Amino acid sequence: MKQRIRQVLATALLAVALGAMAGISWPGMASAGEASIQVAAVPAPAIPEAKPGTECVRDPEFMRRNHMDMLKHKRDLTVHEGNRLPEFSLNECIACHAVKGDDGKNVTVADSRHFCRSCHDYAAVKVDCFQCHASRPEAGDTALQSSPHGMNVLALSEFLKGVQE
Amino acid sequence: MSCTDKETCTCTPAGSLPVDGEASPGIEAGRRAFIKAGGAFATIALTPTVTLMSFGGGKANAAQESLDPKARWGLLIDVAKCGTGCSECVSACQKENGWQDTGHPETDAQWIRKVTVKNPKSGAVAELPVMCQHCDEPPCADVCPTGASFKRADGIVLVDKHLCIGCRYCMMACPYKARSFIHETLIDQKPYAPRGKGTVESCTMCVHRVDRGEIPACVESCNLTGGGAMMFGNLNDPQSEIAKRVAELTSTQLRPDLGVDPGVHYTYL
Numbered sequence: 001m002k003q004r005i006r007q008v009l010a011t012a013l014l015a016v017a018l019g020a021m022a023g024i025s026w027p028g029m030a031s032a033g034e035a036s037i038q039v040a041a042v043p044a045p046a047i048p049e050a051k052p053g054t055e056c057v058r059d060p061e062f063m064r065r066n067h068m069d070m071l072k073h074k075r076d077l078t079v080h081e082g083n084r085l086p087e088f089s090l091n092e093c094i095a096c097h098a099v100k101g102d103d104g105k106n107v108t109v110a111d112s113r114h115f116c117r118s119c120h121d122y123a124a125v126k127v128d129c130f131q132c133h134a135s136r137p138e139a140g141d142t143a144l145q146s147s148p149h150g151m152n153v154l155a156l157s158e159f160l161k162g163v164q165e
Numbered sequence: 166m167s168c169t170d171k172e173t174c175t176c177t178p179a180g181s182l183p184v185d186g187e188a189s190p191g192i193e194a195g196r197r198a199f200i201k202a203g204g205a206f207a208t209i210a211l212t213p214t215v216t217l218m219s220f221g222g223g224k225a226n227a228a229q230e231s232l233d234p235k236a237r238w239g240l241l242i243d244v245a246k247c248g249t250g251c252s253e254c255v256s257a258c259q260k261e262n263g264w265q266d267t268g269h270p271e272t273d274a275q276w277i278r279k280v281t282v283k284n285p286k287s288g289a290v291a292e293l294p295v296m297c298q299h300c301d302e303p304p305c306a307d308v309c310p311t312g313a314s315f316k317r318a319d320g321i322v323l324v325d326k327h328l329c330i331g332c333r334y335c336m337m338a339c340p341y342k343a344r345s346f347i348h349e350t351l352i353d354q355k356p357y358a359p360r361g362k363g364t365v366e367s368c369t370m371c372v373h374r375v376d377r378g379e380i381p382a383c384v385e386s387c388n389l390t391g392g393g394a395m396m397f398g399n400l401n402d403p404q405s406e407i408a409k410r411v412a413e414l415t416s417t418q419l420r421p422d423l424g425v426d427p428g429v430h431y432t433y434l
Contacts, residue, residue, distance in 0.1 A: 079323065079327070081318075083231055084229050084376045085230055132359035133359045134354045134359070
């Protein structure tokens with residue numbers, strides 16, 4: 001029964017949306033139609049630049065699609081098997097993609113300018129990494145990301161194979 | 166070239182070492198890193214009367230790819246040397262892993278605590294640090310409904326907080342009261358020691374340091390500024406300092422009758 005109601009509602013909603021887009025003017029709906037068109041045109045997020053002189057483990061297009069699987073695979077390797085290689089580690093992502101706030105300090109994920117948030121807000125995908133993990137590098141930490149990743153192609157393909165499993 | 170004997174290690178520049186055949190640049194770089202690390206160990210080991218560590222395989226790499234499944238990391242605590250009122254190990258752990266007292270003793274996390282024990286008959290009093298005992302058969306892992314509590318292949322008992330649902334069953338099961346639950350939202354955790362509200366946590370034997378080939382923060386501070394009562398090493402390696410000491414001294418585990426075989430041993434208790 002519930003499902004049936006949901007179906008009807010969804011169909012009705014679709015009809016209204018299509019109507020609005022087609023420019024059919026419903027009584028009293030003209031302004032609402034304009035508003036929904038504006039909402040649909042949310043600008044793409046301004047993605048903060050990574051730390052200069054650094055290079056990501058893969059190109060941005062690949063990372064956008066696959067970073068979550070890579071992080072998840074790496075987290076299991078780290079926690080259970082003691083893999084501490086810097087490649088694919090969340091700490092490395094955070095170190096490279098830190099964003100400075102107005103006070104000159106790196107912002108936490110509570111700030112909408114945070115690298116992860118800039119996209120995740122746009123995509124409306126909630127991340128829970130930062131309930132436990134620090135969302136900015138430790139103050140004064142220069143140990144991380146002192147040099148660009150010398151990514152070994154073989155190691156990378158091995159790792160990605162693991163991600164797909 | 167072997168730097169396994171830390172006391173007598175004379176670390177000479179790599180160029181002057183006898184090299185058999187042609188060493189590839191990779192090997193040479195590895196050798197340099199190893200020598201550097203060996204030098205660092207020699208410095209620490211040569212502080213008076215104290216040998217800080219004993220490493221099974223002599224691994225000294227900066228970032229490892231996987232743990233050593235043959236190891237059984239453990240601690241040996243000399244209760245006779247554990248100073249009255251000294252809490253260097255506790256503060257070192259707090260600093261390293263980012264937990265602290267917030268004035269709520271009922272709910273504050275405690276990864277390690279100083280415990281005073283008294284023999285009611287003789288009146289003898291002793292102080293000792295108690296942390297996760299890293300049992301060989303951990304009851305916390307037995308009862309965990311999600312598999313979040315687990316023992317690594319090298320004997321370190323951990324909580325995988327990605328799996329922990331915060332049921333706290335492990336806290337009930339632990340005979341050493343070693344685990345804590347995080348009640349409040351946290352920010353700016355240590356990058357290598359993630360902690361978060363709604364999960365259970367405990368001593369990790371500084372797993373991030375062990376994986377780098379270093380010793381736990383408590384052991385380090387105890388030996389530098391405390392009473393020198395703590396020793397860390399591989400119990401499975403008969404050549405390691407800790408295994409030799411455990412073999413020659415009469416040591417005990419806490420509540421050995423429970424049969425959980427803790428990795429933390431105490432002497433003079």
